[in-house]
Amino acid sequence: MGRILITTDYLVPGDDVDRLLRRHGHEPVYSPYTGAREPAERKTLFNGIDGAILASESVSADMLAEAHGLKVLARSGVGYDSIDVPAAAALGIRVCNAPGTNHHSVAELTVGLIIMAARRLADVTNAVRRGQWPRDAGHELHRSTLGIVGYGPSGRATARLGLALGMTVMVHTSHPDAEDTPVRFADLDTVIAGADYLSLHTRADKTSQKLIDAPRLQRMKPSAVLINTARGSLVDExxxxxxxxxxxxxxxxxxxxxxxxxxKDSPLRHLDNLIITSHLAGQTAEARTRAGMAAAHAVIDVLANREPGHPVDR
Incomplete structure (x- = not known):
C-alpha cells in the first residue's frame, strides 16, 4: 500500500515495527540518520515515499516541497521542533509524535545525571582509572531543592523521583495543578533562583529559544547545577x-x-564541571519499543484515512 521511510537508527528490518508495517501491506525503506546528510540526499530523501518514521533530524520546507506523495511524518519520540510543521500542514502532510512513551526513561536519566553531578562521579571514575583514589565530599539530594521547568510527562516523572529522594520540588509550568500538593508551583525566576538542581523539561518553540541565557544563569545559586534532557535550543551554550x-x-x-x-569547536569542550551525554535520555529498550510502535501506528492510521492518535499539526 505504501513505502515507509524509516530513519530512526534503532529500528531495523525484522523488528516489531517492520513486521507491523508489513502486516498492513506497507514496505519499510531504511535510511538511518547517523549525522548530517549531504544536501543532495536531503533533497531527495522523501522521493517515492508515502510515510516516514523519523529520528530527530531536521525536515525543512525545501525537503517537503520535493516530497510528492508524502502523507505523514511520524516522530519516534516526543520532540518535533526539528520538523517544519507549518510547511507540512500547508502541503497536507500530517505530523505526529509519540508522547508518553519515554518519560520514565527521561526521568531516570535526569536523576542519574543529578546524582553524578552531586557526587562528582565522572571525575571520580576517571581519577580511579588513572590510578588515583579521590575521597572528596559530595552532596546529599535529601532536603535539597529540585527545580523543574515544564510539567509534561517527563517533568512529572522527574518530580516524583525527586520527592521519593526527599527533595523539595518547585515547578514552573503554564498549567499548574492545584491538586498536586507535594509540589510547589512558582514563576520561572523563582524556580531558577531557588533550585539547587534546575532540570529542563519544557518543549522547544520560538518562545523558549535560549530560555536559560546569561541573565538567568546569573540568577541561579553559585552552588546550583543545570540539567537539560529536553532540547538543546533551550540553553545559550x-x-x-x-x-x-x-x-x-x-x-x-x-x-x-x-x-x-x-x-569540535564547541565552547562546552574541556570543562571539568560539565557532564555531556549523547542524547540518550529516552533511549532505553522499553522506550524505544513503545516509541517505534506508536510512530508506526500513526503512519498506518493516516494511510488508512484515520485520524492518528497524536497529531501535532492541528
Whole structure:
C-alpha cells in the first residue's frame, strides 16, 4: 500500500515495527540518520515515499516541497521542533509524535545525571582509572531543592523521583495543578533562583529559544547545577560555558545540545564541571519499543484515512 521511510537508527528490518508495517501491506525503506546528510540526499530523501518514521533530524520546507506523495511524518519520540510543521500542514502532510512513551526513561536519566553531578562521579571514575583514589565530599539530594521547568510527562516523572529522594520540588509550568500538593508551583525566576538542581523539561518553540541565557544563569545559586534532557535550543551554550568557567554556577549536565554530535569547536569542550551525554535520555529498550510502535501506528492510521492518535499539526 505504501513505502515507509524509516530513519530512526534503532529500528531495523525484522523488528516489531517492520513486521507491523508489513502486516498492513506497507514496505519499510531504511535510511538511518547517523549525522548530517549531504544536501543532495536531503533533497531527495522523501522521493517515492508515502510515510516516514523519523529520528530527530531536521525536515525543512525545501525537503517537503520535493516530497510528492508524502502523507505523514511520524516522530519516534516526543520532540518535533526539528520538523517544519507549518510547511507540512500547508502541503497536507500530517505530523505526529509519540508522547508518553519515554518519560520514565527521561526521568531516570535526569536523576542519574543529578546524582553524578552531586557526587562528582565522572571525575571520580576517571581519577580511579588513572590510578588515583579521590575521597572528596559530595552532596546529599535529601532536603535539597529540585527545580523543574515544564510539567509534561517527563517533568512529572522527574518530580516524583525527586520527592521519593526527599527533595523539595518547585515547578514552573503554564498549567499548574492545584491538586498536586507535594509540589510547589512558582514563576520561572523563582524556580531558577531557588533550585539547587534546575532540570529542563519544557518543549522547544520560538518562545523558549535560549530560555536559560546569561541573565538567568546569573540568577541561579553559585552552588546550583543545570540539567537539560529536553532540547538543546533551550540553553545559550556560550553563556553556559562562560558561567561554568567563571563559577557562576557549580556545574551542568546536558543530554541534548544545539548541534549534535558536539562540534569540535564547541565552547562546552574541556570543562571539568560539565557532564555531556549523547542524547540518550529516552533511549532505553522499553522506550524505544513503545516509541517505534506508536510512530508506526500513526503512519498506518493516516494511510488508512484515520485520524492518528497524536497529531501535532492541528
Amino acid at each position: 556560550d553563556a553556559l560555558a562562560d558561567a561554568l568557567r567563571a563559577g557562576t554556577i557549580a556545574g551542568a549536565a546536558l543530554d541534548v545540545l544545539e548541534n549534535e554530535p558536539l562540534p
